[in-house]
Amino acid sequence: MFRKSEVGTRKGFTLVELAVVIVIIGVLAAFGVPRFLKSVERSKAAEAFQYLSAVRAAQERYLAKEGTYTTDLANNLDITQSDPKYFTLGEVTAEQAADGNPTWTLTLTRIEATSSYGPYTVTFTNEGWDSTSGDLNIATIPDINPMGT
Numbered sequence: 001m002f003r004k005s006e007v008g009t010r011k012g013f014t015l016v017e018l019a020v021v022i023v024i025i026g027v028l029a030a031f032g033v034p035r036f037l038k039s040v041e042r043s044k045a046a047e048a049f050q051y052l053s054a055v056r057a058a059q060e061r062y063l064a065k066e067g068t069y070t071t072d073l074a075n076n077l078d079i080t081q082s083d084p085k086y087f088t089l090g091e092v093t094a095e096q097a098a099d100g101n102p103t104w105t106l107t108l109t110r111i112e113a114t115s116s117y118g119p120y121t122v123t124f125t126n127e128g129w130d131s132t133s134g135d136l137n138i139a140t141i142p143d144i145n146p147m148g149t
Contacts, residue, residue: 038143041117044086045138046146048108051084052124059104059126069094069104069126086111087122102126107133117141 058077059069070076071092083089090107097103105125112119120138123130129147131139138145 037116041115041144042146044115045110045122045144047084048087048110048122048138049129049146051081051087052106052108052122052129054079054081055106056124056126056128063102063126068102071104073106084108086114105130105133117144 055073055077058073058079062070062077071094073092087108087110090109092104092106094102094104103126105123107121107123110117110120110122118136120136120141121134122138123133131137131147139147142148
């Protein structure tokens with residue numbers, strides 16, 4: 001005998017099944033989005049380290065030629081690079097230390113409007129990255145510090 005198919009057989013998902021899927025997606029997003037935002041901010045912070053590392057190398061070459069560091073990065077250094085996209089440049093200070101050796105310092109400040117971490121700073125000197133300068137130094141934010149803790 002042949003059975004007749006039931007009239008009114010429904011195909012598709014129930015409201016409960018859809019709700020469960022939405023909750024699962026929400027939980028995954030709750031864990032994934034913050035990690036994604038940290039990695040994006042870390043890559044933006046790496047821009048400052050790259051920029052300042054290039055300036056440091058160029059400053060050392062300038063010191064070898066001229067015997068002092070320069071405060072005019074655009075005209076005196078032998079590199080051509082655009083200003084950082086996510087940071088504002090501070091003033092370069094170059095002076096003679098008490099022991100007679102020349103020193104320089106440059107601080108980049110994160111543009112606050114595009115950062116969920118606020119206007120943190122990255123400072124380099126003739127010695128390299130200065131992890132001790134300022135209260136808002138990137139060293140105080142280990143989640144996004146490309147140099148580690």
